[in-house]
Amino acid sequence: MSDPADPEAAPLSATHPDQPRDFVAPGADRDFAGERLTVDPAGARALLDARLIAAHAAGDTARLVTLYAEAGDSSEAAGDAAAAAFYRTHAYVFALQSGDSRAEELHRWLLREGREE
Amino acid sequence: MTVTDSDLAAVSAPVEQARGLPNACYTDPAHFAREADAVFFASWAGLAFAADAPEPGDVKPVRFLGQPLLLARDREGVLRVFLNVCRHRGMILVEEAARLPRAIRCPYHSWCYELDGRLRTTPHVGGPGTNRHAAIDRAQLGLVEVRSHVWMGVVWVNLDGKAPEFETYAADLRARWAAFDRPLAFAPDGAFELEVACNWKLAVENYCESYHLPWVHPGLNSYSRLEDHYNIEAPGTHSGQGTRAYRPMLAEDGRRFPVIAGLDAQWEEGAEYVALYPNVLLGVHKDHAFAILLCPQGPERTVERIAIGYFDTAVLGEDWAPMRARNAAMWKEVFEEDIFVVEGMQKGRHAGGFDGGRFSPVMDSPTHCFHAWVAERLRQPA
Incomplete structure (x- = not known):
């Protein structure tokens, strides 16, 4: 979800204070402890899916926002705009539900893409 | 009967x-249903206490003579009563009293409503990842609000929307x-x-x-x-x-x-x-x-x-x-x-x-x- 006009802007999913400590930003090659990551893309995706399922089961909306935003960022990085919109829609919904300030930025992105009002 | x-x-x-009301008025389920319409829904009936939803973000479902209603207090502290159903497929929105951080999310397809009843988003309504459609006019699809009034800590409602204003109905008692x-x-x-x-x-x-x-x-x-x-x-x-x-x-x-x-x-x-x-x-x-x-x-x-x-x-x-x-x-x-x-x-x-x-x-x-x-x-x- 980086602003294309601002190459320094970090992905939304990597900047929020609700960020879980085990979070791995899309495209990152190091984790928070600075360890080099060796997870392959398919493995990362499976890990994300598992986290999403766990967050749904726990009703942890803050984490759902983070993880869906991450999925949106990954999809965007992979050039899949439709998937990015899908995941960011979910992130937006759970941000609305939980009063998460990321709702506004997600809304702006969806609006810019012609997918929201 | x-x-x-x-x-x-x-x-x-x-x-x-005069004689009193006949027995059927006290025992007959069919009469009870008639009374719900004629006596309760057509007048100002007591639904709940304002203290049932005391703080901004509070929602409380109330079943009233079969009608699923929802007390909701918005961010500004305004208390409203809505039908507790999503405008999409009629799903019950809120099953338990809660203090919501922001929106009411329908648990079915996740249509989201602000606490003042406005429809905020309709995810995937225009297809995956597209949350709008020309046929879905959000301005017309907010939660259905029920006329309500708070007095003496009681939330009164008029479900058929046709009763005189509460201030008019209760004017004599309020003056007294x-x-x-x-x-x-x-x-x-x-x-x-x-x-x-x-x-x-x-x-x-x-x-x-x-x-x-x-x-x-x-x-x-x-x-x-x-x-x-x-x-x-x-x-x-x-x-x-x-x-x-x-x-x-x-x-x-x-x-x-x-x-x-x-x-x-x-x-x-x-x-x-x-x-x-x-x-x-x-x-x-x-x-x-x-x-x-x-x-x-x-x-x-x-x-x-x-x-x-x-x-x-x-x-x-x-x-x-x-x-x-x-x-x-x-x-x-x-x-x-x-x-x-x-x-x-x-x-x-x-x-x-x-x-x-x-x-x-x-x-x-x-x-x-x-x-x-x-x-x-x-x-x-x-």
């Missing part, structure tokens, strides 16, 4: 000749009780519920009249005799009774609850107990007030929700807690003393040969006033 216009005309006759038209502080320890095996109307009837007091509440005889009481009748809106011998409760250390300053002499020794039709029973005294919501659960079952409020917020302090507890216990005992009466009348309503009964023209006229109002509502064309 059908209640006919002839039956209702007999109820509306002058009190000297102008001295008490001020904020009430409700303490959680002043709220309790009673479940009674009777039709809701029997609780109104019993509340309206003082005739039963010396027999059912003999403890009152020592300080508030039958002759200290008087009738209150405002055909079309309310009726009840008053006393000229209200005696405030004393704490063990001799303290009394703070009273409203500058009251007329009438209220120094007086108190009044009025049913604002159909289902809210109110009582006012110089130091406190209470409201009883009659929540009909069926033709022969009613939940009474009682809340006691004080005119001085200081009374909510810890130092007044023992006194508040005594006051709540005193009222609970009084209301419990009435249970055998209303349940006994309910049993009596299964006697096929009972014709609805007669009224004392002197002592029962507030009850007849209520019966006549119900009869009039039932005679209104649908």
